[in-house]
Amino acid sequence: MTTPATTTATSSIANEIQKQVSEKRPFSLSRFLKDRRFLYCVSLTAFFGIWKYIDYTQVLGNGIAAPDAVVAQIWKLANKTIAGKSLWGHIWASTYRIIIGFSIAAVIAVPLGVIMALNRYVNAIVKPVFDLIKPMPPFAWISCAILWFGIDEPSKIFIIVVGTFVPCLLNAYMGIRLIEPQLYDVIRMLGGNRKDEILQVGFPAAFPAIFAGLQISLSCAWTCVLSAELVSARSGLGFIIIQGMQLSRPAMVLAGMVVLAFVAWATTLLITGLEKKLCPWKREAVQM
Amino acid sequence: MAYETVKVDTPLVLRILPVASVVAFFGIWQGVVDFGIVPNTMLASPTQVAVLFWEKLFVADPDGAVLSVHAWVSIQEAFTGFFLSLLVGIPLGLMMGWFNVAEGLARPIFELIRPIPPVAWIPLTIFWFGIGIPGKVFIIWLSGIVPCVINSYVGVRMTSPTLIQMARTYGATDWEIFKKICIPSALPMVFGAMTISQAYCWTTLVGAEYLAADQGLGYLITMGRRLASPPMVVLGMICVGLTGVAIGIVIERLEKKLLAGIRR
Amino acid sequence: METSQEYKIDCQHISKTFVQKGTQRVHVLEDISVNVKNNEFLVILGPGQSGKSTLLRIIAGLETPSEGNVYLDGKEVSGPGADRGLVFQSYMLFPWKTVLGNVELGPKLRGISKNERREVAQHYIDLVGLKGFENHYPHQLSGGMKQRVGIARAYSNNPELMLLDEPFGQLDAQTRYFMEKETARIWETEKRTVLFVTNNIEEAIFLGDRILSLQGKLPGRMHAMYEVHLPRPREHTEMKFLELRQKITDASELTL
Numbered sequence: 089m090t091t092p093a094t095t096t097a098t099s100s101i102a103n104e105i106q107k108q109v110s111e112k113r114p115f116s117l118s119r120f121l122k123d124r125r126f127l128y129c130v131s132l133t134a135f136f137g138i139w140k141y142i143d144y145t146q147v148l149g150n151g152i153a154a155p156d157a158v159v160a161q162i163w164k165l166a167n168k169t170i171a172g173k174s175l176w177g178h179i180w181a182s183t184y185r186i187i188i189g190f191s192i193a194a195v196i197a198v199p200l201g202v203i204m205a206l207n208r209y210v211n212a213i214v215k216p217v218f219d220l221i222k223p224m225p226p227f228a229w230i231s232c233a234i235l236w237f238g239i240d241e242p243s244k245i246f247i248i249v250v251g252t253f254v255p256c257l258l259n260a261y262m263g264i265r266l267i268e269p270q271l272y273d274v275i276r277m278l279g280g281n282r283k284d285e286i287l288q289v290g291f292p293a294a295f296p297a298i299f300a301g302l303q304i305s306l307s308c309a310w311t312c313v314l315s316a317e318l319v320s321a322r323s324g325l326g327f328i329i330i331q332g333m334q335l336s337r338p339a340m341v342l343a344g345m346v347v348l349a350f351v352a353w354a355t356t357l358l359i360t361g362l363e364k365k366l367c368p369w370k371r372e373a374v375q376m
Numbered sequence: 377m378a379y380e381t382v383k384v385d386t387p388l389v390l391r392i393l394p395v396a397s398v399v400a401f402f403g404i405w406q407g408v409v410d411f412g413i414v415p416n417t418m419l420a421s422p423t424q425v426a427v428l429f430w431e432k433l434f435v436a437d438p439d440g441a442v443l444s445v446h447a448w449v450s451i452q453e454a455f456t457g458f459f460l461s462l463l464v465g466i467p468l469g470l471m472m473g474w475f476n477v478a479e480g481l482a483r484p485i486f487e488l489i490r491p492i493p494p495v496a497w498i499p500l501t502i503f504w505f506g507i508g509i510p511g512k513v514f515i516i517w518l519s520g521i522v523p524c525v526i527n528s529y530v531g532v533r534m535t536s537p538t539l540i541q542m543a544r545t546y547g548a549t550d551w552e553i554f555k556k557i558c559i560p561s562a563l564p565m566v567f568g569a570m571t572i573s574q575a576y577c578w579t580t581l582v583g584a585e586y587l588a589a590d591q592g593l594g595y596l597i598t599m600g601r602r603l604a605s606p607p608m609v610v611l612g613m614i615c616v617g618l619t620g621v622a623i624g625i626v627i628e629r630l631e632k633k634l635l636a637g638i639r640r
Numbered sequence: 641m642e643t644s645q646e647y648k649i650d651c652q653h654i655s656k657t658f659v660q661k662g663t664q665r666v667h668v669l670e671d672i673s674v675n676v677k678n679n680e681f682l683v684i685l686g687p688g689q690s691g692k693s694t695l696l697r698i699i700a701g702l703e704t705p706s707e708g709n710v711y712l713d714g715k716e717v718s719g720p721g722a723d724r725g726l727v728f729q730s731y732m733l734f735p736w737k738t739v740l741g742n743v744e745l746g747p748k749l750r751g752i753s754k755n756e757r758r759e760v761a762q763h764y765i766d767l768v769g770l771k772g773f774e775n776h777y778p779h780q781l782s783g784g785m786k787q788r789v790g791i792a793r794a795y796s797n798n799p800e801l802m803l804l805d806e807p808f809g810q811l812d813a814q815t816r817y818f819m820e821k822e823t824a825r826i827w828e829t830e831k832r833t834v835l836f837v838t839n840n841i842e843e844a845i846f847l848g849d850r851i852l853s854l855q856g857k858l859p860g861r862m863h864a865m866y867e868v869h870l871p872r873p874r875e876h877t878e879m880k881f882l883e884l885r886q887k888i889t890d891a892s893e894l895t896l
Contacts, residue, residue, distance in 0.1 A: 122476055122477060122480075123480075124476065124479075124480045126480075127476075127477060127479075127480025127481055128480055128483070128484050130480075130481065131480065131481045131482070131483070131484045131485060132484050132485075134481075135484070135485050135488070148503070148504055149503075150503070151500065151503030151504045152500075152503070152504075208390060209389070209390070209393065212389075212390050212393035212394050212397070213393050213394075213396075213397045214397070215394065216394040216395075216397050216398045216401075217397055217398065217401050220398070220401070220617075223616075223617040223618075223620045223621045223624070224613055224616060224617045224620075225578065225579035225581075225582045225583070225616060225620070226579070227495075227579065227582040227583040227586055227594070228582050228594070228597055228612070228613045228616045228617070229613070230586065230597075231597045231598065231600060231601035231609045231612075231613075232609060232610075232613070234601055235417070235418050235419075235601065235604075235606060235609065236418055236419075307493075310493050311493040311494075311495055311579075311583075314493050314495050314496055315493075315495050315583050315586075318495065318498065318499075318587060319586065319587070326496075329496060329499055330499065332499065333499035333502065333503075336503075338500065338503060341499045341500055341503075342500070344496070345492050345496050345497075345500075348491075348492060348493070348496055349488070349489075349491040349492045350491075352491040352492070352493070353491040356491070
């Protein structure tokens with residue numbers, strides 16, 4: 089047994105050795121060239137440089153806009169309105185659709201997945217139908233959605249619900265199914281009943297998987313909302329992109345894409361942070 | 377003998393329920409349309425779809441091609457994009473996992489592009505390639521490459537450090553370790569990427585064909601909507617689903633075969 | 641069937657057959673009859689794959705025997721219950737609960753008030769020597785500390801019978817030796833009837849009042865019963881300890 093006192097002592101010694109070593113390292117050119125921050129700078133400079141150069145040489149004709157033109161376009165979009173909405177309005181229009189569609193899907197799919205995993209009769213009834221519907225890409229539903237709901241908000245929300253439903257349900261189902269069965273034994277040995285097994289083991293143990301499902305769903309939701317908006321919309325980031333295409337203005341298309349990437353990235357960051365807060369017991373895995 | 381093989385039956389109810397559920401699904405679907413609960417302009421019944429399926433095998437009108445041509449075009453595009461993404465994504469991911477320089481150079485660009493849904497590239501590719509096959513292949517390639525890179529990267533990163541240290545004590549160079557230890561140990565993850573990547577490719581393909589195409593299964597769905605023909609929409613959806621499942625099964629078989637070779 | 645009240649546990653002619661992976665039938669236990677007196681420390685000794693864990697799980701009520709019956713205080717065991725505490729080989733702590741949360745779970749499930757169960761949990765956390773770690777999560781603890789939590793969790797329900805399933809199998813030799821001493825100490829402090837499953841002969845002699853050894857292949861059969869008449873606390877280097885160890889080693893080699 090290691091007592092806490094000795095562990096801290098040894099680790100602090102290790103830290104000291106580490107520090108000394110790193111301080112003693114002399115500057116060398118090869119190490120500087122292999123430094124990650126330096127490489128990141130090189131990479132980004134090259135990326136934007138080539139982008140600018142492609143625009144400059146007109147290899148792609150008028151099919152591309154230089155990075156500075158895109159930034160200028162974003163600035164312009166932020167300060168004036170398109171189709172009655174500012175850039176913030178369009179961002180909110182897309183986000184709002186995602187929030188509604190995503191919530192509907194999560195509220196139905198997660199409990200359904202949990203119940204399917206816990207009750208084999210429900211599973212036997214729902215799973216075959218789910219397996220029939222699962223392989224349809226969300227995009228394939230757009231036509232149906234338009235036939236059923238017209239081209240207004242409901243059809244876009246429907247697409248998001250359909251697209252996020254599958255990963256939500258699958259992850260909830262697998263999360264419950266992959267629980268170590270002996271954890272249930274612990275509850276039974278401590279005198280718990282079936283309800284305690286589900287409340288004390290089922291939900292908390294499946295929580296990381298359910299959450300992972302929500303994360304996947306969220307990135308699906310962005311694809312879905314964009315697809316729906318590309319097909320028909322009067323607002324949203326997809327609308328900006330498609331407007332740019334119809335007006336043959338690549339700067340506007342790229343501006344839409346950059347803003348979209350940023351917002352999608354921010355939502356992902358938000359939900360990752362939320363996960364860290366909600367399940368502090370989850371250990372780090374190799375991720376990218 | 378302590379071990380003996382027996383056959384255990386699943387309860388009868390559990391064998392009947394799935395069949396009953398699928399039959400009920402189609403029954404309700406047929407009923408809902410036949411009795412006019414949902415108007416025929418919004419949904420086609422299974423029998424209507426089946427009839428149209430038979431017709432579309434031989435008749436090119438009104439959308440310009442028979443079903444097999446649509447399917448063949450879609451499969452061609454999907455596989456071209458898929459193989460190109462494997463070809464680029466896997467080596468890139470493997471290199472990024474092992475070589476600091478490769479990661480330092482590729483990572484920022486990858487992170488910049490990753491959050492953009494592949495569908496968002498459609499307008500740009502129309503500027504660049506028109507609505508022909510290259511544009512669609514490009515978009516499919518973009519969507520397929522992300523899981524390839526991520527899985528290969530993680531696969532290399534998960535290589536047991538003990539194995540690497542062992543190789544170092546025997547005097548192996550970085551390149552040898554990469555070749556002889558990191559790649560083989562990453563292979564299960566890499567093959568896992570194939571399944572994910574294929575699914576992404578197929579999903580994106582429908583999107584790409586939706587916006588820019590004159591042939592393909594996604595185009596069939598769009599035409600169905602434009603012609604206000606629910607049977608064609610449903611037929612297109614079913615074909616997309618079935619073809620996707622078929623490709624998925626093929627890839628999974630392939631993956632199992634390749635993995636069995638490694639484990640041996 | 642009749643059973644005597646004087647035994648805490650009475651197993652009569654237990655056999656067990658499993659169906660594995662849907663198609664494979666495995667015969668695990670064959671005609672085991674054993675009884676345990678009140679406050680006795682019985683060790684079930686056997687090599688891997690001898691069905692000893694299954695026997696423990698049957699007594700715990702987590703598995704039903706294919707043949708035979710288990711009686712606890714003269715009543716037939718029909719399912720798991722709070723009157724028995726089980727400690728698992730792979731700890732089986734709840735990773736989302738702190739040490740305190742894990743230990744107080746038993747009383748919590750029985751509906752005991754917060755203050756009271758905190759008190760009970762604290763008592764057993766102190767007993768197993770984890771004072772100061774109440775708010776740590778299991779992944780922050782070493783293997784030995786995790787198993788201390790496992791033991792405290794089983795004790796906190798105040799069970800009449802403690803079942804330990806190779807509890808120290810995943811620990812390194814030194815920690816294991818230390819934990820054996822701790823187990824003996826805890827048992828001396830709070831006497832319980834204990835069933836302890838192990839594959840380690842020294843551990844068996846160090847802890848047990850009696851040792852039931854099983855044959856080394858499936859199906860598991862009773863091989864021998866040894867009585868350990870050594871004063872506690874025991875020493876691994878005592879002459880009598882070593883003699884008994886030699887005796888058991890010789891006997892079990894014959895069965896392999």
